[in-house]
Amino acid sequence: MEINQIIDNIYPLTKSSKSLIKESIVEVKFPKGHILFKANKIETSFYFIKKGIARAYAFSDENQITFWFGQEGDPIVSMQSYVNNQKGYEDVELLEDCDLYELKTEKLHELFLEDIEIANWGRKFSELELIKSEKRLIALQFNTATERYLALLENYPSIIQRVQLSYIASYLGITQVSLSRIRANIK
């Protein structure tokens, strides 16, 4: 997805404000398997996915738990670093060769203080992410594993085609074996 559309989908900006953001964005490419963010590190960049797919995971004891997927148009951000300038708890791994738009967090924060439109764009960005997060929270609390799987299938069919099932099981909060059983029962 192109950067203009990504920016506009969040909050429409005048030409001049939009240029200010776009001036501080560079396009970068990384191969499949690249670890974009490392846990326990303060991340200084913020990305949008132009092309490709990624996941965020953290460790519980020894096993990885995937808790986020991103695809074309989605932001990749370590909220702890972005908001509080603190170490994050997640790794972000690219699951395909990716084209990304990179923005330095520090630069963005300067723009927030200088340009009221960009401040409101940043406000809207977090508001929209918050709504996504709330919806997922409620799905986890309200729905059974089977329902959550069906919802993923309906809302993000490409994730299931492009990502291995062990990550999806983890994302759904169940084991891979359990997901396999669920898939067998649906057919």
Place this chain on the structure above:
Amino acid sequence: MEINQIIDNIYPLTKSSKSLIKESIVEVKFPKGHILFKANKIETSFYFIKKGIARAYAFSDENQITFWFGQEGDPIVSMQSYVNNQKGYEDVELLEDCDLYELKTEKLHELFLEDIEIANWGRKFSELELIKSEKRLIALQFNTATERYLALLENYPSIIQRVQLSYIASYLGITQVSLSRIRANIK
């Protein structure tokens, strides 16, 4: 908690910007049991809790599921209404007699467009809520029911003392009977 502290905890403002917000806030009182927000309604206000405690719940089939508690200093907001001007899916019930600070959403949105400091205050507000939401999401996905109960006990001891266990069980994503078993095993 006093309004000055609540505002400052989110993002420090200059005197003039702070007055702008405070001018549009009124203090209101409601009794225990009052339904502050109704599901399937566009809410036009936004609150902070000065004194008291509240919960948000939604219906899944016939049974209520509690998915949020708020106490002194916390905001009460229907994100769907606040962000998208759409109907919310939750009721908010006051669990004690409450003193609240009320802010009209529309007024706040006007201020966002007029005052860059307030826009950044609003940005920070959603960022902080987003971090809370992410932490809860990860707790739901990573931790067992017993661990989640112990975490609630440690982080929000007053909730457990002030709220009936059926609501807490629902919040933890388990049945009341299951919570009772967990409590019995801990002792």
Place this chain on the structure above:
DNA sequence: GAAACCATTTAACAAATGATAAAAACGACA
């Protein structure tokens, strides 16, 4: 204090999910 009404705990059984291991399916590649 007794009665009525809740909230909480306990008990018994059913259903869902986890853990472990083995089998099957799939892909990469010489």
Place this chain on the structure above:
DNA sequence: TGTCGTTTTTATCATTTGTTAAATGGTTTC
């Protein structure tokens, strides 16, 4: 094509959680 390595499915048993119902404990009201 055949082999190797990885992913996914299937099978078995253990554990957790859900469901339903009854028992216990507390509070309010008359």
